[in-house]
Amino acid sequence: MIKANYGDKQLVVDILSKSFENNQSVNYIANSGNRKSNRIRYLMDYSFEVCHQFGDIFLSDDRHAVALILYPETKKTNLSSVLLDVKLILNCIGVSNIGKALKRESSIKKLQPQKPMNYLWFIGVDPQEQGKGIGSQLMEEIIYYSEKVQKPLYLETSTLSNLPWYEKFGFQVYNELNLSYKLYFLNRE
Known part of the structure; x- marks a missing residue:
């Protein structure tokens, strides 16, 4: 696992945009419809910028997988950060969906513990490289990293079929949120 730098931004955005193109939670924010792929790219760009300021961005050694870890504290x-949020609204969420997005974020914050953690915001593998164990290797390294810095690892997923994969790594579902889709909250203490 290598720590990404700012020069890796395009690669990170490309991998995450492709990996999350059909993700319910991402599409809830990116508002689907016209310009869906542009909105998703902007969401991933925003996520990169936020993690660049308040977290870390890791790439697999072969640079086919990426993980964004945010340190909420x-x-x-x-x-x-305010400028990033305004740009996210204008380029991804849309002014008419601000209320929906704020309500979603507020609901999520209420269910997340308010303590130091490694929040795995996104983990994705280039779709052409999926099924080769690259994501599993990166997850193992993220778990090792979290243990090394002695912080629990938290994440959410809207993809039910991903739950067994996370559980394989010792994650447990600790809560659920019903939006227009179900969002599962997982942690690994």
Whole structure:
């Protein structure tokens, strides 16, 4: 696992955009419809920028998989973060969907513990490279990293078929949220 730098941004956005193209949670925010792929790319661009400021971005050694880890306790509101949020609204969410997005985020925050953690915001593998164990190897390295820094690992998924994969790594579902889809909250203490 290697730590991505700012020069890796395009690669990271490409991998995540392809990996999450049909994800319910991403499409809930990216508003599907016209320009869906552009909106998803912008969401991944935003996520990269936020993790670049308040987390870490890791690539698999072969650079076919990526993981974005956010450290929520370090996330601060500053001019840069406000500008990122405004751009996200204008380029991805849409002004008419601000209420829906804010309600979703508020509901998620209520169910997440308010303690230091490694929040695995996104993990994705280039679709052409899936099924080769690259994602599993990256997950093992993220778990090792979390154990090394002595922080629990948290994530959410809207993909029911991914639950057994996460459970294989010791994650447990600790809560669920019903939106227009079901969002599962998992942790690994």
